[in-house]
Amino acid sequence: MELFPYRGFRPFQKEVHDAVYRGLLEEKLVLINAPTGLGKTAAVLTAALRYMLDTETSVHYVVRTRAELEPPVRELSKILNRGVDLDYVVIKSRQDMCCYSSLKKLDYLEFLAECSLLRRMGRCAYYPPREVQAPLRSVSTYVKFLCASQSCPYEYARQKMSGAKLVISTYYYVFGREHADLKGRVVIIDEAHSLFDAVTQLHSIVLSEGDLRAAYKEAKKYGFLDEAAKIYRLLTFIKRSAGAVDVGDVLGLVADLDLENAIWEITKRKTEEKVNPYTPLLLVKELRDALRGRLRYYAEVRGEYLAKTLALYPLDPTALIKESLRGVKNVVYISGTLPISIFAESLALPDFVKLDISFSDFIPRHNYLSVIDVGVTTKFEERTEEMYLRIAERLATAINMSPGGVLAMFPSYDVMKGVRKYLKISVPHWYEGPQEVDWENLPEKFFIGAVARGRYVEGVEYVKDGKNLLSTVVVVGVPYPEPSPYLDRRVELLRPRLKERAWSAVYLYHAVVSTRQAIGRLFRSPEDRGVLVFLDRRYAEPELWNELKDVLTGSLIVSHLEEAAEKTAEFFTSASTASRWPSPRR
Ligand code: SF4
Numbered sequence: 001m002e003l004f005p006y007r008g009f010r011p012f013q014k015e016v017h018d019a020v021y022r023g024l025l026e027e028k029l030v031l032i033n034a035p036t037g038l039g040k041t042a043a044v045l046t047a048a049l050r051y052m053l054d055t056e057t058s059v060h061y062v063v064r065t066r067a068e069l070e071p072p073v074r075e076l077s078k079i080l081n082r083g084v085d086l087d088y089v090v091i092k093s094r095q096d097m098c099c100y101s102s103l104k105k106l107d108y109l110e111f112l113a114e115c116s117l118l119r120r121m122g123r124c125a126y127y128p129p130r131e132v133q134a135p136l137r138s139v140s141t142y143v144k145f146l147c148a149s150q151s152c153p154y155e156y157a158r159q160k161m162s163g164a165k166l167v168i169s170t171y172y173y174v175f176g177r178e179h180a181d182l183k184g185r186v187v188i189i190d191e192a193h194s195l196f197d198a199v200t201q202l203h204s205i206v207l208s209e210g211d212l213r214a215a216y217k218e219a220k221k222y223g224f225l226d227e228a229a230k231i232y233r234l235l236t237f238i239k240r241s242a243g244a245v246d247v248g249d250v251l252g253l254v255a256d257l258d259l260e261n262a263i264w265e266i267t268k269r270k271t272e273e274k275v276n277p278y279t280p281l282l283l284v285k286e287l288r289d290a291l292r293g294r295l296r297y298y299a300e301v302r303g304e305y306l307a308k309t310l311a312l313y314p315l316d317p318t319a320l321i322k323e324s325l326r327g328v329k330n331v332v333y334i335s336g337t338l339p340i341s342i343f344a345e346s347l348a349l350p351d352f353v354k355l356d357i358s359f360s361d362f363i364p365r366h367n368y369l370s371v372i373d374v375g376v377t378t379k380f381e382e383r384t385e386e387m388y389l390r391i392a393e394r395l396a397t398a399i400n401m402s403p404g405g406v407l408a409m410f411p412s413y414d415v416m417k418g419v420r421k422y423l424k425i426s427v428p429h430w431y432e433g434p435q436e437v438d439w440e441n442l443p444e445k446f447f448i449g450a451v452a453r454g455r456y457v458e459g460v461e462y463v464k465d466g467k468n469l470l471s472t473v474v475v476v477g478v479p480y481p482e483p484s485p486y487l488d489r490r491v492e493l494l495r496p497r498l499k500e501r502a503w504s505a506v507y508l509y510h511a512v513v514s515t516r517q518a519i520g521r522l523f524r525s526p527e528d529r530g531v532l533v534f535l536d537r538r539y540a541e542p543e544l545w546n547e548l549k550d551v552l553t554g555s556l557i558v559s560h561l562e563e564a565a566e567k568t569a570e571f572f573t574s575a576s577t578a579s580r581w582p583s584p585r586r
Contacts, residue, residue, distance in 0.1 A: 003053075004046045005078035006039075011526070012357050013043040020047035020332055023353035024186060030332040031192075031349075033340050034357040037525040041190070042075045044334055048188055049079060052086070052165060057329055060167045061188045062174045064198050066092045067459065068191060069139050072168050077136045089164040090142055091157035091173060098154065099126045099147035106276075113278035117271060129156035175199045175324045183327040192333035192343070193513045196317045199324075203295065203314040205287050209238060209306065215280040222269060224262040230254070231284060238310050241301040244485050247291065250299055250310070254288040287312070295320070298486045313486050316493055318346055337516035339509055339547055345498055346505045358550035359519070367529045368522075369571045370555040371564045374537035378415050378477025385418075391476060391535055392422035394561040398533050399425060401561075401568045404471030405446045409457050409518040411477040416449055419476065432456050442469055452479030452514040462521055471572070473522045474533040478544065479514035480507050504543075512547045519551060531568055533561060 009017070016034055023030035024047070034040045048059045061072050073090060080086075091097070095104060095111045103111050118124040129151040134142050146153040161167055161180055173180045174187060175198065189195060212235040219228035234253045237245075263281050270277040290312065291297070297312040314320055325331055333343070340356050343349075376390050399406050410416035413432075420431060429447035430437045432454045442464070450456035462469045481487060487506050494502035522530045532551065538544050540557055556564050 003049055003079055003082060003084065005042060005075060005082060009043070010039050012362065013039050015355060015357070016040050016043040017047045019353055019355040020044050021051060023332065024048065024051040024330055026353065027330060029330065029349055029352035031338070031340050031344065031352050031354045031356075032332065032334040033338040034334075034336060034355065035359060035362045035523065036336040036520050037523070038357065038362060040334060040336075041071045042078075044188060044332060045072060045075050046079065048186060048332065049084065049086070049166070051186065053084075058165050058167075058185045059188065060169065060174065060180070060182060060185050061190065062169055062171055063190045064171050064194050065459065066096055066139070066170060069168060069170065072190070073136060073139050073142070076166070076168065077138075080136060086165045087160070087163065088136065088166040088168070089157045089160045090136070090139055091154070091161065091167065091169045092139070093170070093172070094154040097143055097152070097157070099143075099152060100124075107278075109282055110276050110278040113267070113282075114276055117277050124152065126150055126152035127155055128152075129159060132156075171195075171198050172202060175321065176202050179324055182325065184329050186330045186332065187325060187328050188332045188334065190334055192335040193338045195321060195333075196346070196509075199317040199320050200313055203290075203317075203320060205290055205297075205312040206309055207238075207283055207287055207311075208309045209235065211280055211283050212238065215284050218266060218279055218281060219262060222262070222266045224265075227257060227259065227262050227281070230257050234284075238301055238308050239305075241308075243300055245299045245301055245310075247297050247299045247312070250287075250312075251291040254284065254291060257284065257288050259285045259288065298489050300486065315489060317490075318348075318494075321347065336520060337513050339512045342501070342505050342509045342512075342547075345501060346494065346509070348497065359516075359523070360550045360553065363523050363526055363528070365554060367526070368532060369530075369564075369568060370532040370534070370552060371561065371568070372534045372537075372539045372552065372555045372557050373559070373561050374540050374557060375559040377536045377538060378411055379536075379538070380483075383415065383418065388415075388418040389422045391419045394533075394535050395419065395423055395474060395476070396425070397561045397565070398472055398474050398531075399427060399447050401565060401572075402445070402472040402531065403572050404444060404530075405442065405448070405462060405469045406472045406474065407448050407450060407456070407462070407470050407518065407521055408474040408476055409450045409452055409479065409514070411452050411479040412482055413451055415477060416451055420449065450518075452518075453481075453510075457514070457518050457521060460521070461524070463524055468522065468524055468528045468530070470522045470530060472531045472533060473518050474535060475515055475518050475539075476535045478511050478536050478538050479518075480511045483507075508543065508547065511544070515544075515548060516551075531571060535561075 016032055019032060020030050052059050063069055069092060095108060098104060103114055119127050130149055132149045132151055134145045136142055143153045146156055212231060216228050216231045216235060219231060237253060259281055263279055266279045267277040296315040298315050299312045302309045302311055340354060373394055376394060395408055425447050427445045427447055428443055431449040432451045437448060448456055491502045491506050494505050498505055519532060539552060545552055556567060558564050
C-alpha cells in the first residue's frame with residue numbers, strides 16, 4: 001500500500017523519506033536537517049510507518065511544544081485516510097487534555113491536586129476512561145471526541161501508550177522525569193536543535209522565596225514544626241546567598257526532611273475542609289527528591305532582596321538525553337536549523353545516516369540578497385553608546401529600504417534597549433516585551449524588534465493568506481547566549497571529550513541555531529524572497545562563516561548598510577519581486 005499522503009513528492013521530500021527509511025533498515029541513527037516548508041514531517045512519518053509495517057516496530061514521534069503536535073497529527077490523519085490500520089495515541093499534558101475547562105485556569109500543581117482528589121472521590125465524570133476508538137483529524141477534535149465519550153483523554157492516552165504502535169507526544173513523555181517505556185521503539189525527535197535546552201528546562205527546579213514562605217507557613221499551620229523549622233533554614237540560606245551556591249549545602253538542608261507524612265496529612269485535612277488539597281510542600285519535596293537522585297545539578301540564587309529564587313539546572317543534559325533513550329531501537333533526529341556536526345559531537349553519536357539540505361539548496365540564490373555590515377559589532381567589549389547609535393543608523397536604513405515588514409533579532413534585551421533609544425521609526429512597530437503585536441492588523445510595512453530565542457523568532461509565522469509579510473530580516477550582532485557560570489560549567493564538562501570544540505558546542509551552537517531561526521521567518525517556502533542583513537563583522541570571520549556558509553556565500557560585504565542601498569533597491573524592484581512588493585521608498 002502506498003502510504004505517502006500526497007500525489008507526488010515535492011523537491012527533496014523523496015530524499016528525506018529515503019534517508020530515514022534506509023537508516024532504519026540499516027539500524028543506524030538518522031540526522032535530517034532540512035529547511036522549513038519542505039514537507040519533512042510527511043516524508044519522515046511515511047518512512048517510519050513503512051518501516052513499522054514492514055518490521056512490526058513501534059514508533060514514538062516526539063515534539064517540543066503542544067502547538068508542534070499539530071503537523072504530525074495532521075499528516076498521520078491523512079496517512080490513516082489511505083486505509084492504514086494502526087493503534088495510535090496522542091498525548092500532551094494532563095491539564096491541556098482535561099475535559100473541565102474551569103480546571104485549566106488553575107496553577108499546574110493546584111490542578112494536579114484537584115484532579116487527583118476528583119478521581120479518588122469518584123467525582124470526575126470522565127474517569128476511569130472508556131474503551132473507544134478516537135478518530136484523528138486534529139489534536140483538538142481528538143480531545144473533544146474523547147470528552148464527548150465520557151473518557152478522560154489524558155488517562156485514555158496514558159493507558160494505551162505502552163501498547164500503541166504509534167505515539168505522538170510532547171518531549172515530556174520521552175525526556176521528562178517520568179518518561180514512557182521506549183524499549184525497542186523507534187523514536188523520532190522533531191525540532192532536535194532545541195533538545196539540549198528543552199531537556200535542561202524539563203529537569204530544572206525553581207523555588208522562590210514566596211514558595212518557601214508558603215511551605216513554611218503551611219507546615220507550621222498544620223503542626224509539622226520540625227519540617228517548618230528546616231524549611232525556614234532553607235529560606236534563610238536563600239535570603240543570604242547570591243549567585244552560584246554549593247549543591248551539597250542545599251542538599252544538607254533538605255536531605256532529612258520527612259515530607260511524605262506531612263503532605264499526606266495536609267492533603268487529607270484540606271480535603272475535609274473542602275479546599276484545594278494542593279500544598280506548597282510538594283515543591284520542597286520535588287527539590288529534595290531531585291537532589292537525592294543521581295543527577296548532577298548546578299545551583300544558583302538569583303534576584304534581589306525579598307524576591308530571590310533558588311534555581312537548579314542539570315549539569316549534563318547530554319547524559320540525560322542518552323539515559324532517556326537507553327534501550328530504544330533507533331532514533332531519527334529532525335530539524336530545520338541543526339548544526340549537524342556540533343550536535344553529533346556533543347551527543348557523541350556513533351555511525352549515522354545524515355541528510356543535510358542546505359538553505360542555498362532549497363532557496364534559489366536569486367530569491368535572496370544577503371549583506372554583512374562589518375562596520376558594527378555587539379561584541380561585549382565594544383558595546384558602547386557610539387556602537388548602539390551606529391547599529392540604530394543601519395536599522396533605520398534597513399527599514400527605509402524595505403517595502404514590507406522588517407524583523408530585527410537582537411542578541412539580548414540589553415542590546416535591544418541600547419539600540420532602541422537611538423532608533424526613530426515612522427512605520428508601525430513593536431518590540432518584544434509585554435506589548436503584543438497586533439497580528440490581525442499588520443500593515444504592509446512594519447518593524448518588529450525581537451530577542452534571540454524569544455517568541456517573535458521561534459514558533460511564529462509571518463505568513464498571511466499564503467504571503468510572507470516580511471521582506472527583510474536583520475540579525476543584529478551574534479546571538480550567543482549571555483555568558484553564565486552555568487554554561488561555563490557545561491563547557492568544562494564537555495572539554496575532556498571535545499577539547500577546543502567544547503565552547504562551540506555550548507555557545508556557538510546556540511548562536512547558529514538562533515540565527516537560522518531568524519532567517520527561517522523570512523523563508524517559509526522556495527518562493528519566498530527577501531533581504532538578509534547581518535549587522536556584525538563576525539559573520540565575515542571563519543567561525544561563523546563556516547557554520548553559515550550556505551546562507552552567507554555570495555553576501556555583499558559593506559562597512560555601512562547604505563553601500564548596499566542600490567543593490568537592495570534593484571533586488572526589490574527586479575521583475576520577479578515587483579509582483580510581490582510595491583516600489584521601495586527611497
Ligand atoms: S481525570 Fe481527566 S478529566 Fe478528570 S479531572 Fe483529571 S484530567 Fe480532568
